[in-house]
Amino acid sequence: MTLGEGHLRRRFATFGWYTTLVALSVVILFPIYMLVLRAISSPIAFINAGQPLRLVDPEWDIFSRAWNDAGLARAMLISVVVTAVIMVGQFLTSVMAAYAFAFLEFPFKRLMFAVVIGTLLLPIEVTLIANVRTIRDLGWLNSVQGLSVPFLATALGIFLIRQGFMAVPRELRDAATLDGFGHLGFMFRVAVPLAKPVIGSFLVISFLSAWNQYVWPRNATDEGAWQTVQIALRTLTTTRVDELNLAFAGAIIAALPLVLLLIFFQRQMVSGLTAGAVKG
Amino acid sequence: MTTTLGGAPDRAPKRTSQKVREGLLGWLFLLPALAVFVAFFYYPLYLLVDMSLHRENRFGIGDPPYVGPSQIVDTLTGSDFIEGLTNSGLYMVYTVPLGLVLGVLLAVAANRRLRGIRVFQTIFSSTVATSVAVASVIFFTLVNPEVGYFKDVSWLSLDNPDWALFSVSLSSVWQNLGLTFIIVLAALQAIPAEMEEASALDGYGPLRHFWQITVPLISPALLFLAVVLVVHALQAYAQIELLTNGGPGTATETLLYKIADPQGIRSIGTKASMSLGLFVLTAVVAAAQYGLLSKRVHYGD
Structure with a gap:
């Protein structure tokens, strides 16, 4: 050759x-x-015009109409609040539980770890009917707590962050005790900063699954005012059939936060998805 | 235990109280997560069993009478449940193999040193920015029987009971592409460059290299992805509701669609029994998932 x-x-x-x-x-x-x-x-x-592959009579105000007149602003607000509550809640409960499993000895530790892992068998799809009844009995239908409280703890978060904590050198733990750090001080000033990469990955997963939720918010609300943005998309496709462009513009608006995440946190997103892509 | 304590009289009490304090602290830290798990994961399982052992009357008035396991047996052997199970199974068949093949194709194509390759990698990852609902609205513009771009293509028609579920499943295949691409690409990039050179020296052609070197090395990632895609298929709901509402007839009603029952046609007892069926199915998948998760930790960083 x-x-x-x-x-x-x-x-x-x-x-x-x-x-x-x-x-x-x-x-x-x-x-x-x-x-x-x-x-x-x-x-x-x-x-x-026979569905050509170009714009026909563009209505550039469609995004502001979807935002203002079709209720997208309110739905986005609900989604932001619920997602924020879930992320903060999952972060706190996971860090604390992971700390207990990684650094503390307590009775029934192994049994409790099995209890945590066992929740993987009980995703919201399985418990849906029962949890809707619980939420209704609590008077939490159509509320932020109804939309978020069932998701304030997650086995995946505990599992991933525990792995991160176990990589913290034992000597650091001992040195910190000598310096008079309490457990809380050690947790937030040493363990959490050292486990930052894992926690970052977990927060990405937490954000994605909370923002993208559909089946729970669909069943935990029956009033338009409490719809998350994902549910609002369905409402628009079924109630505004003459103005479907509202729903299409709404889908673009609903995806924007994720597009921004993909642009600015691409590295964390990739590591988050590869770390434990359990939900999309 | 007591003898060792007695053997070190002056140190033992302090150690014991420290141990008790650590034990209490451990439980205290665990408590918030445990409260959520008990209230919204384990208690609902009890509720489901309880609901499926009682039969609600038509109007839901008064306490539903106890009927025993007959309702569970009737539901899980009934045609409604079987149809849901079949549709969920078909959804897996439609989305998992195709998703894996396309993911590998995308990753292999984008894993090379070419000018502008980052642009292609970004495009291939882009569908992770869509939720199931957004992806469903996107496919609404393509396959909706009245206004969709492909409304006249018979094998994509949502009006055709034989093809509707397949057509819906394409929205999931498309939506999963970003995730599968990202994970397979990460696995490909973890293959050491020496492997590449060694197989070239041994005179391996590109196809032989792919099947004998690449595929075995990325197989853990593929297995992991297969489980993730199976879970996604079991969760299929929003795409059904947005694209077909379960129709035509009940042709696209997955198991979860029947359980969530947006039209409210099934009794609580029936839905609870179906949930128990889904629970068994989930348990099988979760066992595989946990096996993989602990394996990854074993090899992991």
């Missing part, structure tokens, strides 16, 4: 890979392109 031939072959392979990459990109981007097109185009004009 001459040098020229190898060179040619490499250029041919490069061309082939670029073609593959572009083809795959089109498959992934086409649905998103359609969403944007349909959100901005006037719905009736778009259908009448």
